[in-house]
Amino acid sequence: MNNVAKLTISLVVYKPDLNQLNDTLTSLATSLDYAGSSYHIYIIDNTPQGVESGISTEYISRYFKYDEVTYSRNEKNVGFGGAHNQALDVQSDFHLIINPDLIISRDAISNAMLFMSSNERCGLVTPYATWTDGTIQRLCKQYPSVLVLLLRGFAPPFIKKPFNKLLNNYEMVGVINCDEVFWNPPMVSGCFMFFKTEVWKKCRGFDHRYFLYFEDFDLSIRAKQVCDIAYVPSVKVVHHGGYAARKGLKHIVLFFKSMVSFFRIHHWRWF
Incomplete structure (x- = not known):
């Protein structure tokens, strides 16, 4: 992976929803065309060998030219962070990490590049995001407690209600809005992480101890030690993602395993 480009992008798929992926690749192509800078995309397929993923070089060529994309498939699922780390040796000014369930606005990439170029200390940009129904999805977070994570991820509404303030x-409601840049939120989501490539490399990417969940929080905490992080509302995305509890027992187990790893690596906060 030694292509030289202004921007590199890594996108990891695992048994992808091809309708959502179509939306992601279509919006990515539109945003890249609007930005007008050279780029190279790394699509890493974590779908295990022997299982049909629906992805191929022919599929990708519907959206991008052959020399604009490197497609690779792992023999087994190495995890979200492990797959993105296969793009650690990229040569570029900026590196974008995106999910395959994201719709990127036409000017999102150009606005992120402009903002980062105008703010020398900024090494990571996080966007303004909405859910599919248009409601705000809050990608910036305070450092969590075990109670908050359990409530948010698994509690029914009537149990959550007394804890709304917490x-x-x-989720930094009332602190972050859709109009103003906010500097250095404690943690940001991994669905769209726009890095200066030197920061991405200095952090050594995602921590291999996380297979899925919390790797983005861990990385943003480490990135904040070497650069400023900015929430930039002119960078807009729509994210289809969902909570672990809605994805079945396997995801719940992965969530708890990663949560324990996160608190052990950083520090425990119970309430």
Whole structure:
């Protein structure tokens, strides 16, 4: 992976929803065309060998030219962070990590590049995001407690209600809005992480101890030690993602395993 480009992008798929992936690749192509800078995309397929993923070089060529994309497939699922780390040796000014369930606005990439170029200390940009229905999805978070994570991920609404203030504080409601740049939120989501490539490399990417969940929080905490992080509302995305509890027992187990790893690596906060 030694292509030289202004921008590199890594996108990891695992048994992808091809309708969502179509939306992602279509919006990515539109945003890249609008930005007008050279780029190279790394699509890493974590779908195990022997299982049909629906992805191929022919599929990708519907959206991008052959020399604009490197497609690779792992023999087994190496995890979200492990797959993105296969793009650690990229040569570029900026590196974008995106999910395959994201719709990127036409000017999102150009606005992220402009903002980062105008703010020398900024090494990571996080966007303004909405859910599919248009409601705000809060990608910036305070450092969590075990109670907050359990409430947010697994509690029914009637149990959450008495803890609304606590949950709103965690999601920085009333602190971050859709109009103003906010500097250095404690943690940011991994669905769209726009890095200066030198920061991505200095952090050594995602921590291999996380297979899925919390690797983005861990990385943003480490990135904040070497650069400023900015929430930039002119960088807009729509994210289809969902909570672990809605994805079945396997995801719940992975969530708890990663949560324990996160608190052990950083520090425990129970309430």
